[in-house]
Amino acid sequence: MSPRATSMSPDDRRKAIVTALVPLLVERGGEVTTREIAQAAGIAEGTIFRVFPDKKSLLMAAAEEAINPAGGQELFDKAMADVTDLRDQIVLAAQRVLDRMLLTMSVMVAVRPHLIQAFHEDPDSKKHMGPPAFVLKAQEDLHLRLTGVFEPHRDELAVEPEVAATALRSLIFGASRPELGMKAVLTADQIADIVLGGVLRRDS
Template sequence: MTPRARPMAPDDRRQAIVEAVIPLLVERGSELTTREIAQAAGIAEGTIFRVFPDKRSLFLAAAEEAMNPAGGEQAFDAALADVTDLREGVVVVTDRVLDRMRLTMSVMMAVRPQLIAAFHEEKAAGGKPDHGPPAFVLKAQSDLHARLTRLFEPHADRLSVDPGTAAVALRSLIFGAHRPELGMSPALTADQIADLLLGGVLARKDL
């Protein structure tokens, strides 16, 4: 029997479907069907298409949510609410970003065929597709930079650089720390990243 979706506000329904899709994309990749999505979300298959025009738009919405989740700002602030020590804050944030990055990489690999297809369809239609990252990727990076900058701002008087530059340095270490698809091993831990960022690579006797 086809499940009957319980009443929900449109935005809540959209969010529920997107959240159901993300782990399925990680597990099944681009072969995921709308039937499987409907079963996971506990809704009829037709409900999906009352919220999303097609499967591609749903997959891209899932990629956006994986990379920059709704409520991410509040979750970031909550994670640091009781943290006053800078090193501890760097470790907490690094762990969170590394976890999110692993999830995002899996989801983006799954939706890559959709992104490529959209690019070629727009090109075939005579349009001028953007060769750069999708807008949601750029927004996610901008939001992350703002959050990392806020991490350093209360400690600005102790820094040798401005908080924005410290944020760039931390982001660079995090993004370079775990790239298994490039054969980069071993990965850096959150503690190692914090030590490298705050202490550098020179031994204390050589500073």
Template sequence: MSAHSLTLDGVTPRAAAMAPDDRRRAILAVLVPLIVERGGDVSTREIARAAGIAEGTIFRVFPDKKSLMLAAAEEAINPADGQAAFDEAMAGAEGLRAKVVVATERVLDRMRLTMSVMMAARQHLMAAHEAGEHQRTGPDGKPAFGPPPFVMQAQEDLHRRLTGLFEPHRDELAVEPSVAAVALRSLIFGASRPELGMTPALTPDQIADLLLDGVRRRDS
């Protein structure tokens, strides 16, 4: 019987002892795909059953459903193992174009996943916003609101990863690696927005061609 199975009397087996950070990662690893499949109405009982733990175990790691859903949104947009997974993917790509295609595929997949989870968590995101949890001080010293800090951090991390992609190929570029990273990110983010009616979408290969070769004919 697997760790996720129920015992014969229908009681969820006691979870093995884990450090809080490990337990948090284990819960989120189950929760993110569950949200994609079921949406934001998934209950903590269902989450516990899928994770093979008691429902109370969730609340020893997350104080309430809102913090649980916000953690899932953060994991979706910027997974804890994101840098290691990105490095592993890049290690299997040969040459600048191949790396751009692989990075684009990964970011597009992550965008689709993130959209699903963010939509499911939207009521909790709005509650956090209304409670002033996303408030910070603006340049003028006055209170300012913006995206949750984890969204800002995700963009910073993505920019750093894409800049790192271009850095070994600096001699092939007409711009700084950081500028190339912004250009690639802009193409990716604008490539597939069906919720805005922007179809057809650009493929990873088309994005790589546009980024590296532009839109003008070579004989122009």
């Protein structure tokens, strides 16, 4: 007998289903069935389609949650709340983004066929050949988040906080590119040291 879903608002139900789906995509890939998704969420399979029109829209919501989770800023602020040293803040921020990148990569690989299908079905796709809107929004939010790390330390910086955030983001994104055959060559600690101290020896 299928489990009976507890009473939730449609928004809360969507969030609960997506939250259950993201780790399932990492484990099983894009071939996961709606029955498996329902089991992971503790609901009947039909409940999924009361809040999502089809499986593709569900997978797109999971991709968006993976790359830019709801409440991400609040979780970031909470993690950083007791960290006051700039280097420690950069290490923590870099590690969180590196971990999120690994999760996002797994989910994006799983939903890639559906992303491609959605692109081809979009009548305006030729007008905007770049990434989906939710990916652009995630990058914008991340840049603002990282800028916020540097903003309280503005007087200590040789560049604007926005520039420091761009440098940090670039190092994080370049730290591990397995799709290009590159191993993870930069740790969060190394990223922090390079952002703050550059690559020259101190006795140079």
